[in-house]
Amino acid sequence: MRAIILSLIWLAAADATADVYISIDAKGGYVLSNVHRPGRHYERVISEPVAQAGAANAQLITGRPYADVVAAAALAHNVPQALLHALIKAESGYNPKARSPAGAVGLMQLMPDTAREMGVQDRLDPQDNVQGGARYLKRMLKLFDNDITLAVAAYNAGPDAVMRRGAVPPYAETQRYVPSVLREYRKLQGLAEN
Template structure:
């Protein structure tokens, strides 16, 4: 059966030009996907080189501002580029000089103490800021067992607020922020708005 499934996807790859991953679910069935989600173990069965014409979501990501910086940070900290872009769009609208009333700074709106903890030397330097933000969201993903919703909530409201409730905290800003980031994240991955993460 696996050979039949793989043969089908090898044939599909000739026209689709996309990465395809396979994993085994809890019931022992095969799960095929063109999206590699954090926290799940996949084996790539079809690989599409980045310089080839790729899926629409890859083009959406590579066409974004600071795409090279985001790609490097995503690779360094094993987080999805789409998630970093979604956070940057929500946090600063890609403005590297953005400052919030609360004191957050730069593309990923790092608080000075968080930036220092993440090893950021120049909080206004786009590369340094994105590296620090990627390191921080990776920490949140690890802390919340790769639950992207809770990690994004913790990025906004702080991990303690999320841990105390075991859910997205009832803060108005966070309740607006989380769906905004997740909507953009899904869009950049070519997923429907209600697709599971």
């Protein structure tokens, strides 16, 4: 039976745009997922091709402001360029001098403590800011087992708020922010309409 399931998965692999994992649940059934959850043993059956992961829709990404800065940060911290661009658009609208009333600044709207923790010397320097934001995003992705929805929610509301609920917190800003970032991310991957 497993061979049949794996054969079906491989047939679909040509259209795959994410890693796919398989595990066996308590009743012996197969569980397919694109998210590696803690407490389960998974076997990766489809790996996202590196070319697709970083450049699913290269024209949309390379035409963005700070494309070289974002590409370098994405490569250095192994995070998707498209996700960094989606966060920057939501956080600052690509304004490197953006400042929030709460004290966040720069392209990725880093708070002073977060910037210090991520080794950022100058929050208003686009390169330093994006490197710090990418480093922080990577931390959120690791913390939430590569669940992009929860990592994006944590980027906005803080990891404690997400961990307390195990879901996107019910804050109005975060409830608007997460779908907006994910929509832009899918668009930049070529998975949604422009």
